[in-house]
Amino acid sequence: MGDRGEPPEGVPEGGSGSDDEYRSVVFDESFVRAARITELSAEERLGGGSRAIRHKVGAGAFTSLPRQALTLLLLIVLAFGAAVYFGVTAPRGDPGQSGATQLTAELTALAPATGEVPAADPSSPFASLAAATGYADGSAGFGLPAVRTATAHFSQSQVSVALDTVRRYLEATELAPAVLVQGQTAPVRALLAPQEQDQFDQSVASPADDQHHSATGWMVRFDPMRIALATDTVKVAGGVTVTELDPGTLQITSDHTLVYALRPAGAVTNGPVSLYTVRREVRFDLGPTDIANAQVRLVDSVEQAGPTACGAAQADYLRPLAVGPVGPVGSAAARPGAVDPADRSQPAWQQCAVLATPTGS
Structure with missing residues (x-):
């Protein structure tokens, strides 16, 4: 038997038995x-x-x-x-819960009928208001519906919550001294639906008389450096109506006449007091999500306010005229006729007009 290095058949003929000759082709x-x-x-x-x-x-x-x-x-x-x-x-959210919702606002200046702004009695500033006009103190004059019934697509509970949210918005924007004469805006913003908060922020930061970005379209406010309240009481008359705009939208409209007793900022307690009248008609749209979140979406805000000079810039603050003689308040062409802000049977949309019966005279 050959050794382990040889093939079983033995070494081929002519071969040396050595693998030297294959070394060049063998792979390592x-x-x-x-x-x-x-x-x-x-x-x-x-x-x-x-x-x-x-x-x-x-x-x-x-x-x-x-x-x-x-x-x-x-x-x-x-x-x-x-x-x-x-x-x-x-x-997609609620029907009618459009992200494109924005407020459209219009403000009409009501100039004094005579050449001066009359003074009111500081001890009883509202004494001259006619009892027949139905004014009440604060929210008692809002005229909210006594019977809160359901609509075709909104339950009685939803309608009740919607009306209560609108009431709180009106109180914040028409009655609260912090908003009226202290420059606060957070209480108003908190009641707005998220899709309108950016527009509100722009209106407050950069007010513009473009029908969309006036701060006074969202709330009644006076310049704290110029105007103070003679009394926190605000006389209010008007009403609120509720309709179903579509299956996803409850529409609430408020139409109120508000009378404020004002005095110059920093004046002594017995300083001159004047009455300032604002008619404010606001239309709100609320969907199920708005109601659940206790927030509103403003669609239209129309205001008549005076006595104010025609042409006064009022996108940031309302500009009441001070007690006493006034200069020119606008051309005759700019004052087409007298407007009574207590007459809510007439459209609120106007141009600059004359305050028909100056409040407090």
């Missing part, structure tokens, strides 16, 4: 381990094709990308697909 162990072996399929073996190696089908340019890059690309594709899916399937 590291080369063999690194070799890539690709097994032929059964079909290739039977077909006797000319290719000895079957190449893998690659992914083109992606095969040259690092694994991390491929993972990142896959995550981006998945994120984009998720964004598209949730954008299409996201709930």
Whole structure:
């Protein structure tokens, strides 16, 4: 028997038995381990094709990308697909809960009928108000519906909550001294639906007489540097109506005449007092979400206010005329006729007009 280095049949003839002559073609162990072996399929073996190696089908340019890059690309594709899916399937909210809701406001200056603004009695500033006009103190004059019934698509509870929210908004914007003469705006903003808060913020930060960004369209307010309240009592007369605009919108309209007793800021207690009259008609739209959140959306705000000089800039504050003689308040062409702010049977939309019966005379 040959040794372990010889083939079983013995050393071939003419051979030396040495593997020196094959040394140049024998692969070392590291080369063999690194070799890539690709097994032929059964079909290739039977077909006797000319290719000895079957190449893998690659992914083109992606095969040259690092694994991390491929993972990142896959995550981006998945994120984009998720964004598209949730954008299409996201709930749309209440009918009538439009993100484009914005307030449209109009203010009419009412100039004094005579060449002066009369003074009121400081001890009883509202004594001259006619009893027949139905004025009451504060929110008692709002005239909220006594019977709060349901509508076709809003329950009695929803209507009741909506009216209470409107009442609180009217109290904040027409009666609260902090808003009227102290420059506060947060109590008003808190009652607005989110889609109107940006417009409100712009109106307060940069008031403009463009029918959309006047601070006085959202609330009654006077310049704290010029005007103070002679009394916290505000006389109010008017009413509130409720209708269903559509299945998703409850519409509430308030129409009130408000009389304020004012004096110059910093004046002594017995300083001159004048009465300032504002007719304010406001239309609110509320959807189910607004009602649930106790917030309102203002649609229209129309005001008549005087005595004020025609042409006075009033986007930031209302500008009452002081007691005493006044200069020119506007041309005759700019004052088409007399307007009585207590007469709510007439449209509130006007141009600059004359205060028909100066309050307090």
